[in-house]
Amino acid sequence: MTDDTGDTDTAAGDASDSAAGDASDSAAGDASDSAAGDASDSAAGDAAEDFSLDRFHEALEAEERPVATASEVARRLGTSQAAARDALAALVDRGDVDRLDVESDPVVFFPTDWGRLATRERVVAFPDRREIVVDRPTQFTRARLSQFAHLVDTTGTDPGTRGYLYRIRQEDVWAAPFEDADGLIASLRSVLPRRFEHLEEWIRDQWRRAHRFRLYTHEDGYVVLQAASESLMGNVADQHLDDDHLRAPISETEAWVNEDAVAAVKRALYDAGYPVEDDRDLDVGDPVDIDLTTDLRGYQETWVETFLDARSGVYVGPPGSGKTVAAIATIAAVGGETLILVPSRELAGQWREELLEHSTIDPADIGLYHGGRKEIRPVTIATYQIAGMDRHRALFDSRKWGLICFDEAHHISSPVYSRTAELQTKHRLGLSATPVRETGSEEEIYTLIGRPIGADWDELFEAGFVQEPEVEIRYVPWRDEMARNEYASADGRERRRLAAENPAKIEEVRYLLAAHRDKKALVFIEYLDQGEAIADALGVPFISGETPHRERAELFRRFRDDGGESDSDRDDVDALVVSRVGDEGIDLPNAELAIVASGLGGSRRQGSQRAGRTMRPAGSALVYVLATRGSSEEEFAQRQMRHLARKGIRVRETNVAE
Known part of the structure; x- marks a missing residue:
């Protein structure tokens, strides 16, 4: 933070700044009153009267911080520090602004409403950085933001108290699922506390960028690249496309494209900041006799x-x-x-x-x-x-x-x-x-x-088409002293493996399966030795890439099967331990419970796939992610689940007792 004494706002700073830097708040106020009196009581009063809460918000947005000192407010609003301090004092008296002593600054100010909203959703926009910070976001807000913004980070550890940092990138605008820029802007306005003209204009500019180049098929059958203007063709296409991408110019805004280079043209212009609309005539292929027999949602x-x-x-x-x-x-x-x-x-x-x-x-x-x-x-x-x-x-x-x-x-x-x-x-x-x-x-x-x-995703949850899973990260302690010591003396990749194979996880898996004994369960692992250990301890099948295809298919079939009419007739499997072979594409509609025992160093996509094994049209859906407490697994778990949070899925966290 900038110290009040660092400002050099005309004569008001001669006495006021010195007092603010060397004394307490009361002494700063005395010096401020004296300086204000020297400048003219009536002028200061007029300044305070003209200084509204909206003007203070403008200063905070310009400063790109949720709090500000009097000198920072003065600098951003083009007034004297004395006038800013008096105006802020008037806002404090009216209850619109609160003041706080902090270690690095004598006094900082912030809107009172922000303090009152401590237990509710708070949305703060930083339009120059194109970032949006949300504390305690509602599902509606997360769903809207996921349409046009990228989740960068989350903070906080207690359930329900996380803060989310979103950034609006140009590729997010290009890919936003709207018919036009007005639809995107309307979605943006629905979550922000007020309109931000500069941000909206940037979004409209990015939307226009996504419609400046197009590919189409000429009536003679060859592919043409068309630019919206001569300058775009000359300054963008000519500079970013290789010689073998285009065969010949057709006009100032069109060029004949080498058909084998269509993908390369699209990628080069995308990298240059101009995604290409593809309006070519595509192959239809020979007819195939097929009709849909299922009604679509x-x-x-x-x-x-x-x-x-x-x-x-x-x-x-x-x-x-x-x-x-x-x-x-x-x-x-x-x-x-x-x-x-x-x-x-x-x-x-x-x-x-x-x-x-x-x-x-x-x-x-x-x-x-x-x-x-x-x-x-x-x-x-x-x-x-x-x-x-x-x-x-x-x-x-x-x-x-x-x-x-x-x-x-x-x-x-x-x-x-x-x-x-x-x-x-x-x-x-x-x-x-x-x-x-x-x-x-x-x-x-x-x-x-x-x-x-x-x-x-939220729309599907709300409509009941897909069951929203309950996701919980469970931080598991070391209970085996030898395993803890081995982890402490290791480094690098070996440390990651030891944390993943924490023996305490076996008992945690056993506990969770017992707590949900009526649910079909998948236990995901990264390391084969751990998979075999869990399978042996629990007496359930283990499927990995080494499992013969026929045996794997049979186990999956038995997992899907509801069994016979009596317990004695049942041949179905209620739990499976699976390696990465279960991450993608395997349709296991009976999976009501997923336990991720290891594999947290994988990608966000892998985290979504594993959690997604329980997302089905009906029935409860539970996902438990086990992370060894005090290891890098904590960060990996939060990173993977952050991607699910971006989709609107609620994630809670629990510390497992020693």
Whole structure:
């Protein structure tokens, strides 16, 4: 903070500043009164009368701090320090402003309402930094902010008292799910205490940026890049695109694009701050005979309509929101042969079942293309691993695909990215609960596939389409002295492993399973030794990448099964310990309880996937995250759960007793 004595505001500072720096508040007031009297009592009174609470708020916003000294207020409002101090004193007398002695400044001032709101939501905007701080945010506020702002950090440890720091980045504005800038601005105004013209103008400018370049198909069949102005083509496109990206200029605002470089053009301009609208004529592919047999929910219909209008995009929604059904509806609406890319063989088989359940497709028209089978059919389901291999190029070349569907779309920046030339001519649909990568390369998803399309998680919770999970971080102590000492003497990666495998977690898992014995449970682990130890201690199956495919499929089937009519007939499994094989894509609708025993060093996406295993249309949903107290796991747990909090999910924290 800036000290009152550091200001040099004309004659008022000669006596007032010295007194403020050397004496207590009362002495500062005496000196201030004396200085004010020297300058003129009536002038000071007039200044105080003109100084409103709104003017004080303006000073705080300019200072970008929630509190300010009299000298800082004077500097920001262009008045003398004496006049500012008298005006603040008048506001204090009226009860509009409070004053506080702090160690580094004689006196700081803040609006009284902020103190009164200590037990309620508080929203403070810093428009110059494009940041919004929210204490005790409501679910409504978190949901609105998640549409156009990035959650940077959270503070506080007690349940219900966290503060959230959001930042509005240009890519957040570009990807915001609104028809126009007015819709985005309306959402912004719904959460901020008042309007901020400068911030709103910046948002409108970013929105305009997202509509300054477009790709379209010329009547002669080639691809054209069109800029909104001659200067954009000359100063932006020409400077950021390589020579082989464009074949030749057509006019001052248009250029002939090398069709193999479409993805590179889009990525280069995105990096330059100008996302490209893609209005090209895309391949439709040979017809495929398929109709949807399941009624769509309202938001799913909106997803499909939005996709058909844009012809590319990523359906974003929590597990259980029906992204796969919406994708099948999209396949039927596009009506062309389709390639579906998935991360695992289990998910390939699951997709086949979903297609047969929700559409009229002939089973003979569905092909599986992975390590065990190599079938290419009108609708082919392949793994990303196979699709990224050069020797399987026939997968891309053998049919005229009209639609490419990327399930778990964050995998797109794997070797499949090398197929950009083949992919860019098709309709492109991505599915993901959280299209985020820790490397910050989410732009690769949006430039290669398309913009996000999706309902707010909160809207699905409120409408009852998806059960909102209860998430709790449980900080587990060291109970084994030998394990504690081994951790203390280790460093680096070994420390992380030891914290993850804290033996006390086994008993905590046992306690949680016993407390919820009526619920189907998944226990997630990172290290195989720990998985085996928990499985042995609890007498439940352990599934990892080493588990044979047939055995894995059978265990998943038994987990989904409700069993027979009597206990003696039951062959179902109520709990599974799973490694990363359970993170993505495995449909386990009976999972009512998830316990994350380790793996907290993973990505935000992994945290969402694991928590998401319990998000289903009905029934209770519980997620417990175990973190060794006093270790880096505390930070990792908070980071992963912060991403869920951004989606509107409430997260609480508990310290487990020694």
